[in-house]
Amino acid sequence: MTSTNKPHEKSAGVVEDRPSAHLQARILAEAIPHLIRYDEQTVVVKFGGHAMGDEQLSNAFAQDIVYLKQSGINPIVVHGGGPQIASMLKKLEIKSDFVNGLRVTDKPTVEVVEMVLAGKINKEIVSAINRQGGKAVGISGKDANLMIAKKITEMADPQSNLMKAVDIGFVGDPLEVNPHIVEVISKSDLIPVIAPVGISRDGETLNINADTFASALAARMQAKRLLLLTDVAGVLDNDKKLVPELTIDDAHAMIKSGAISGGMIPKIEGCIEVVEAGVEGVVIIDGRVPHCVLLELFTEHGVGTLVRRAERKKSKG
Numbered sequence: 663m664t665s666t667n668k669p670h671e672k673s674a675g676v677v678e679d680r681p682s683a684h685l686q687a688r689i690l691a692e693a694i695p696h697l698i699r700y701d702e703q704t705v706v707v708k709f710g711g712h713a714m715g716d717e718q719l720s721n722a723f724a725q726d727i728v729y730l731k732q733s734g735i736n737p738i739v740v741h742g743g744g745p746q747i748a749s750m751l752k753k754l755e756i757k758s759d760f761v762n763g764l765r766v767t768d769k770p771t772v773e774v775v776e777m778v779l780a781g782k783i784n785k786e787i788v789s790a791i792n793r794q795g796g797k798a799v800g801i802s803g804k805d806a807n808l809m810i811a812k813k814i815t816e817m818a819d820p821q822s823n824l825m826k827a828v829d830i831g832f833v834g835d836p837l838e839v840n841p842h843i844v845e846v847i848s849k850s851d852l853i854p855v856i857a858p859v860g861i862s863r864d865g866e867t868l869n870i871n872a873d874t875f876a877s878a879l880a881a882r883m884q885a886k887r888l889l890l891l892t893d894v895a896g897v898l899d900n901d902k903k904l905v906p907e908l909t910i911d912d913a914h915a916m917i918k919s920g921a922i923s924g925g926m927i928p929k930i931e932g933c934i935e936v937v938e939a940g941v942e943g944v945v946i947i948d949g950r951v952p953h954c955v956l957l958e959l960f961t962e963h964g965v966g967t968l969v970r971r972a973e974r975k976k977s978k979g
């Protein structure tokens with residue numbers, strides 16, 4: 663039933679009743695232990711290019727980030743922008759291919775990548791957060807040598823896991839992460855928003871997959887949580903059913919069998935690296951769900967796939 667006096671706008675434009683006082687109290691009670699758990703902790707959130715396409719979802723995301731900051735958590739946003747890079751390359755009639763989820767990046771392409779990621783998209787996210795009352799600061803991996811990377815020259819074949827020499831151009835793998843600038847920004851009332859562009863030791867600009875970038879940063883900073891927002895419910899099995907929890911061994915097996923492919927490969931590889939670095943709360947979540955960040959952090963109901971080191975010990979009974 664639709665309330666006539668104080669309607670509660672859902673982001674899809676649907677009007678619903680406000681939750682009852684009883685329900686509101688329950689939601690608050692559920693959130694409080696989580697708020698205490700995350701107090702002054704670092705949470706790295708990767709905002710994917712697909713999720714950005716929808717204005718209402720982007721606003722809900724920006725609101726969530728501001729709520730986190732207001733509640734004493736240190737959110738760090740790393741963003742993607744794959745679809746936006748693709749449409750700019752198309753306009754410029756530059757062809758683009760992918761190898762294992764990574765864009766083959768020649769010289770003209772890397773210029774477009776940096777322009778789109780560190781220019782347009784970074785500032786759009788900064789503005790979206792600031793419109794919600796936050797104070798976001800946009801930087802890229804080049805600022806204060808945040809992300810020194812090395813050109814990728816070999817890659818593991820997903821099926822055989824054997825290393826193969828590749829030439830995919832100006833694409834980087836994190837080599838050295840210097841989070842000082844992020845820590846300085848985060849310690850104040852500012853929120854860092856980071857474009858996944860890095861720099862090589864020789865000063866070359868390198869295109870870094872945003873999941874890989876966010877994972878390397880989360881591992882280096884020993885973040886409390888890493889949330890990777892995407893355009894699917896999480897990791898799906900061959901029957902397209904959500905896999906709620908995935909161990910490192912399961913993940914390797916799914917890549918080998920081809921059940922995990924394309925853009926999901928760098929996501930999973932990043933998650934594995936972060937879990938191996940000792941971070942426990944690494945999740946791939948459905949960025950199409952409004953306020954998925956708040957739901958994931960502050961409720962008992964996870965909305966995606968949790969990647970963990972090994973099988974949970976079975977509880978008695």
Ligand SMILES: Nc1ncnc2c1ncn2[C@@H]1O[C@H](COP(=O)(O)OP(=O)(O)O)[C@@H](O)[C@H]1O
Pocket residue numbers: 710711712713742744873891892893894896897898899921922923924925926927
């Ligand atoms: N097993 C899998 N489960 C879910 N998605 C998968 C899987 N294997 C491949 N994918 C693909 O990975 C995509 C997500 O990666 P990507 O396109 O890079 O998204 P984003 O822009 O959010 O980083 C999904 O839309 C899906 O097409």
Ligand SMILES: CC(=O)N[C@@H](CCC(=O)OP(=O)(O)O)C(=O)O
Pocket residue numbers: 709710711712741742743744745747763764765775833834858869870871872873925
């Ligand atoms: C090397 C590489 O593939 N870089 C990515 C960087 C952007 C990205 O990762 O964006 P999403 O998270 O939206 O996919 C690219 O060029 O598309």
